Amino acid sequence: MTTKRCFSFEFFPPRTPEGEEKLRGVWRELNALGPEFFSVTFGAGGSTREGTLATVQAISADGLVAAPHLSCVGASIDGIRELLATYRNMGIRRLVLLRGDLPSGAGLASAGPLRYASDLVRLVREESGDWFHIDVAAYPEFHPQARTPADDLEAFAAKVRAGANSAITQFFFSPDAYLRFVEDARKLHVTVPIVPGIMPINNYMQLRSFTEKSAIDMPRWIEERLRGFGDDSASIRAFGLDVVTRLCERLLAEGAPGLHFYTLNQALASAEIWRRLDLSARGEKVSLAPINKQARVF
Numbered sequence: 001m002t003t004k005r006c007f008s009f010e011f012f013p014p015r016t017p018e019g020e021e022k023l024r025g026v027w028r029e030l031n032a033l034g035p036e037f038f039s040v041t042f043g044a045g046g047s048t049r050e051g052t053l054a055t056v057q058a059i060s061a062d063g064l065v066a067a068p069h070l071s072c073v074g075a076s077i078d079g080i081r082e083l084l085a086t087y088r089n090m091g092i093r094r095l096v097l098l099r100g101d102l103p104s105g106a107g108l109a110s111a112g113p114l115r116y117a118s119d120l121v122r123l124v125r126e127e128s129g130d131w132f133h134i135d136v137a138a139y140p141e142f143h144p145q146a147r148t149p150a151d152d153l154e155a156f157a158a159k160v161r162a163g164a165n166s167a168i169t170q171f172f173f174s175p176d177a178y179l180r181f182v183e184d185a186r187k188l189h190v191t192v193p194i195v196p197g198i199m200p201i202n203n204y205m206q207l208r209s210f211t212e213k214s215a216i217d218m219p220r221w222i223e224e225r226l227r228g229f230g231d232d233s234a235s236i237r238a239f240g241l242d243v244v245t246r247l248c249e250r251l252l253a254e255g256a257p258g259l260h261f262y263t264l265n266q267a268l269a270s271a272e273i274w275r276r277l278d279l280s281a282r283g284e285k286v287s288l289a290p291i292n293k294q295a296r297v298f
Helices: 015-031 051-063 078-088 115-129 149-161 175-185 204-213 219-227 233-253 268-279
Strands: 001-004 006-011 037-040 066-071 092-099 133-138 165-169 193-196 258-262 285-287
Touching: 006 285, 015 037, 015 051, 015 078, 037 193, 051 078, 066 078, 078 115, 092 115, 092 233, 115 149, 115 175, 149 165, 149 175, 149 193, 165 258, 165 285, 175 193, 193 204, 193 233, 204 219, 219 233, 233 268, 258 268
Parallel strands: 006 037, 006 258, 037 066, 066 092, 092 133, 133 165, 165 193, 193 258
Antiparallel strands: 001 285
């Protein structure tokens, strides 16, 4: 099986008119690079539902491809059906479907009728057939709430069996973690593209907060170098560009079917990594044969 490499960017809904105007400039700048689509996040319990919808509408009005995120925890089936109808009427053809996090302080009793992303994928397929291309999440270092890596891998496979077309991973800094995850997924007969999620490094404390919240392993050598720069933001950005570009180079060399950039609504770092990799010229088809190579040190 082969697939065209897919390169994309992710945004979160801005909360102020100034943020909206800034983001408009960001997606127009990034669109000049030729990405496949722009995804827009969806807050815990649907907390950014209207913001997500408004951002998707604005991106679409610019003639660009938007892929809204949609989560099921805390949502009603009727509410999901309403959103699906809205997006379909807008001509949206791609969704990123997630379980989502409960709002702060909420318990499982408030999870709603759909507790797992596989339930949401199944519902979307029942309601919309093949209208939407469905992306789901994957966790190379396994989800922090999973009991074991095997349980998490099975949950991922269940989402694919329910009808997902492709997957986007949580960000990571260990290429071997991604390669092992893909190899293990192939052993479960999961053949869909698994696109690495890429987090540019702009701010050490912010990155540390993200990695701790999501139980992502930051290699010690990276953390020590970042800490050593102190408040030298220029050195942090320069070092981050080198580290993340090398990570992307390794992933693409190993056959990754694209890259998905978590932009944090900023263009500079993602665009520079894109240019260093010359991604605009890398739309060639790649094999999705099982990855089974001896691990090498990054």
